Amino acid sequence: MxxxxxxxxxxxxxxxxxxxxxxxxxxxxxxxxxxxxxxxxxxxxxxxxxxxxxxxxxxxxxxxxxxxxxxxxxxxxxxxxxxxxxxxxxxxxxxxxxxxxxxxxxxxxxxxxxxxxxxxxxxxxxxxxxxxxxxxxxxxxxxxxxxxxxxxxxxxxxxxxxxxxxxxxxxxxxxxxxxxxxxxxxxxIIGSTYKPNGMNSALSFALYFLICKRSGTKAPMPTNSSYWEGYDDMAxxxxxxxxxxxxxxxxxxxxxxxxxTNGDSVCWKYFWPQLATYFGIDPADASSQLTVTEPGDGDVQQPFSFASWAKDKRPVWDKLCEETGSASSKKTFDCGTWQFQDWVFGRTWSALLSVSKARRYGWTGYMDSFDSFIATFDELVRQGIIPPPAARQ
Ligand SMILES: NC(=O)c1ccc[n+]([C@@H]2O[C@H](COP(=O)([O-])OP(=O)(O)OC[C@H]3O[C@@H](n4cnc5c(N)ncnc54)[C@H](OP(=O)(O)O)[C@@H]3O)[C@@H](O)[C@H]2O)c1
Structure with a gap:
């Protein structure tokens, strides 16, 4: 000190x-x-x-x-x-x-x-x-x-x-x-920006869940069984x-x-349904279905891609924004970082970073990962980037 x-x-x-x-x-x-x-x-x-x-x-x-x-x-x-x-x-x-x-x-x-x-x-x-x-x-x-x-x-x-x-x-x-x-x-990184960027998981997930909720469809995580059952961390x-x-x-x-990293780790099999629930989606409708039998080194597998899923969803998003009095959020549709998310979710392996070194040097920072998403979603609402919670009803 x-x-x-x-x-x-x-x-x-x-x-x-x-x-x-x-x-x-x-x-x-x-x-x-x-x-x-x-x-x-x-x-x-x-x-x-x-x-x-x-x-x-x-x-x-x-x-x-x-x-x-x-x-x-x-x-x-x-x-x-x-x-x-x-x-x-x-x-x-x-x-x-x-x-x-x-x-x-x-x-x-x-x-x-x-x-x-x-x-x-x-x-x-x-x-x-x-x-x-x-x-x-x-x-x-x-x-x-x-x-x-x-x-x-x-x-x-x-x-x-x-x-x-x-x-x-x-x-x-x-x-x-x-x-x-x-x-x-x-x-x-779990956080918000005022401008579109190339890698934004929280914003992409919010778009996905809100659109699925509005369409009345399931919201499976586009990943494979290895990633789904594996562990992950975020910052x-x-x-x-x-x-x-x-x-x-x-x-x-x-x-x-x-x-x-936040200092904890999550297992997507439990974490994705938790995020879905936050957006009013039944957790039973938020599972992943692609079973990987023998993943090779660097093998990438997805049941469907976010990028192709997003292609015809703009009208749903626009309607949702209009109905929730949030017309200024319409442009957010262009901010989904689908291809980045596809790189991540296609992986058949988990990757975790150790924060032991930062701890050894005296840093005590910590954030619960679920809380980091909720705080970010709240911030996205505050900035008018996504519609208010009424959109989840
Ligand atoms: N995002 C993630 O999830 C994530 C995860 C792990 C590591 N990282 C790494 O963290 C680092 C920072 O990434 P980020 O995600 O925080 O960045 P970001 O949100 O994509 O923001 C990029 C910033 O760089 C600016 N920029 C773009 N082109 C520029 C140029 N030609 N000259 C000057 N500035 C320029 C942008 O300016 P304008 O917006 O004003 O054009 C923007 O302010 C990168 O190495 C990234 O790989 C990111």
């Missing part, structure tokens, strides 16, 4: 959050605005590719739109006035592609351009925290030993996983510098923000990567 006080006392910090419209960046912004004082964090600079969608108000917040596909020299010109005071920076910009090769290509450069620019213009820099994720362990493609720890060996070459490239670039570039690095690796976005700020401001956590 002494080390923390030494670092924070008397030193105002200036945050620079990237991906401010995203599921992670928005959570970090809300965390700093609602849980910290101007004595601790004097300024909170936020960037996103498009104008900031958050309605959060705090005189400390300064927004700048930046496109990190531009080379660092161009970025330096745009950032040098607004971002020069940065002490702590949080990178959660991300370009989603459903094709894994395209995903790697799009994200590698994004981080490099950002890193070269911020390190050139911020002389008081103390920490750069990069968010990667469970895909670091290649669990989106093949099984790995559970629970996965931060020092797990790399499953593929650097060119096949952009997280390796991003993390290596950060660590190599930090050598002999007087700032520190951290990496946060969350599991599937609530505000909890990720909590860990991120914790590790990036504590000297003892310097230059380390940390997994992030």
């Amino acid at each position: 002494t080390a923390i006080q030494v670092e924070t006392k008397g030193q105002q910090k200036v945050a620079f959050i990237t991906g401010g419209n995203g599921i992670t960046g928005n959570a970090i912004l809300e965390y700093l605005v609602t849980k910290t004082t101007a004595e601790e964090w004097s300024k909170i600079i936020v960037t996103s590719n498009s104008p900031l969608a958050s309605t959060i108000e705090d005189s400390r917040v300064v927004f700048i739109a930046l496109d990190f596909t531009q080379d660092s020299q161009k970025l330096i010109k745009q950032m040098q006035t607004v971002c020069a005071e940065t002490t702590h920076t949080y990178f959660s910009s991300y370009v989603h592609r459903d094709d894994f090769r395209e995903l790697n290509y799009a994200n590698e450069r994004l981080f490099e351009n950002f890193l070269l620019a911020i390190t050139s213009i911020a002389p008081n820099l103390k920490n750069i925290t990069l968010q990667t994720g469970g895909k670091y362990y290649n669990v989106h493609i093949q099984p790995a030993s559970n629970p996965l720890r931060e020092d797990h060996h790399r499953a593929v070459s650097k060119s096949e996983n952009f997280y390796y490239a991003q993390e290596d670039f950060l660590k190599d570039y930090q050598k002999n510098k007087n700032w520190t690095w951290n990496v946060i690796r969350p599991q599937a 609530y976005a505000p909890l990720i923000a909590d860990l991120t700020i914790f590790v990036s401001t504590q000297p003892r956590c310097a230059n380390e990567a940390f997994n992030c």
Whole structure:
């Protein structure tokens, strides 16, 4: 504890959050605005590719739109006035592609351009925290030993996983510098955004259950028996923000990567019916039916895909929004991240991340996973993204 006080006392910090419209960046912004004082964090600079969608108000917040596909020299010109005071920076910009090769290509450069620019213009820099994720362990493609720890060996070459490239670039570039690095690796993020993004489980589930309820159909989970009976964990976005700020401001956590999950695990066979019940669906109508007999390494199986299911559901959603006086939620139909969810639910293996390391370093954050979904659904209603609870009657 002494080390923390030494670092924070008397030193105002200036945050620079990237991906401010995203599921992670928005959570970090809300965390700093609602849980910290101007004595601790004097300024909170936020960037996103498009104008900031958050309605959060705090005189400390300064927004700048930046496109990190531009080379660092161009970025330096745009950032040098607004971002020069940065002490702590949080990178959660991300370009989603459903094709894994395209995903790697799009994200590698994004981080490099950002890193070269911020390190050139911020002389008081103390920490750069990069968010990667469970895909670091290649669990989106093949099984790995559970629970996965931060020092797990790399499953593929650097060119096949952009997280390796991003993390290596950060660590190599930090050598002999007087700032520190951290990496946060969350599991599937449960949270809300004001803008559509590429991976949003809670929003996709809400759309699915509400449409099934409105149509009077069953709501099976589009997965196979191995995944259905297996275990999973997830990470609530505000909890990720909590860990991120914790590790990036504590000297003892310097230059380390940390997994992030809620701290519990769920078995889908029980959890999916619980979520269905929340949306007024009989849990008996929410089971999965595809039996996997002999899954091979990396075998993917689904009884049906979310992406094809969603194709003809827009009229149902529109009608539901009209009937519940929530016409502004109609556009939410385009925010379902069906293909991402299909990658996940097609897997015939479970993947769990260990959070023992974060615990060992003193982090005590925890969130019940069911509660993380309910809190997120409530937030989606509050923001007018999904209709109010009457839609579940
Ligand atoms: N979402 C999940 O379930 C999940 C799970 C585990 C790990 N992760 C990882 O967490 C990291 C952050 O992902 P996320 O899901 O939080 O992101 P996200 O919600 O998809 O948000 C992405 C952010 O990046 C910004 N962005 C996109 N293109 C950009 C560009 N060219 N220049 C600058 N900014 C750009 C977006 O800006 P605009 O919206 O303004 O265009 C948005 O603010 C990624 O590495 C991701 O793989 C995510």
